[in-house]
Amino acid sequence: MPIIRNTDVALTPGSVxxxxxxxxxxxDKGSGAITLGERIMGPGTELAMHTxxxxxxxxxxKGKATAVLGEETHTLGPGDVILAPAGIKxxxxxxxxxxxxxxxxxxxxxxxxESV
Numbered sequence: 001m002p003i004i005r006n007t008d009v010a011l012t013p014g015s016v017x018x019x020x021x022x023x024x025x026x027x028d029k030g031s032g033a034i035t036l037g038e039r040i041m042g043p044g045t046e047l048a049m050h051t052x053x054x055x056x057x058x059x060x061x062k063g064k065a066t067a068v069l070g071e072e073t074h075t076l077g078p079g080d081v082i083l084a085p086a087g088i089k090x091x092x093x094x095x096x097x098x099x100x101x102x103x104x105x106x107x108x109x110x111x112x113x114e115s116v
Contacts, residue, residue, distance in 0.1 A: 002030045011040065018042035035106040046093035049116050051086075054108050058082040058092060063100030066093045089116045 004024050011020040018041070023029075025036035038061075041047075049068065058067070058081065065076045069090045076082070084090040094100035 004029055006038065011038075014039060014041075016041075016045055016047060018045050019047075033107065035104075035108065035111060037104050038101065039104065040099055040101045041092070041094040042099055043094060043097045046095075047091050049089050049091040051089050051114050051116055052084070052106070053112050054086050054106055056082075056084045056090075057105040058084070059103045059105075061101045061103055063094065063098050064096045065100050065102065066095045067091070 006022065006024060009022045009024055011022050013019070014021045019039060021037055021039045023035065023037045025031045025034055041063075060076045060078055060080045060082075062078055065080075067074050067076055067082050067090065069082060069084060070088050074082075082090065082092075092102065
């Protein structure tokens, strides 16, 4: 059973400027059915609205997040959880002046993301 220390996995630039991510659990780390990653978002950053063919769980770990799930907008903080069902549009933004972070989980190792 692998132990993965987040300090052993480098943060790399994300697809949006001033965001960073690291994949902590994936097939190359021994997973057969789960993907787990961390994303750090600088102030004023926003991920595009998107959907997945599978569900996604997002756990806010630091800062304040603005999340859209379907047609609803929520302000979330550390420990709050988003469950985005398959096919439901969602996005996360950092509209604060401090960094925001979250963990993301997928019950699969190949993730298809579709912008909406």
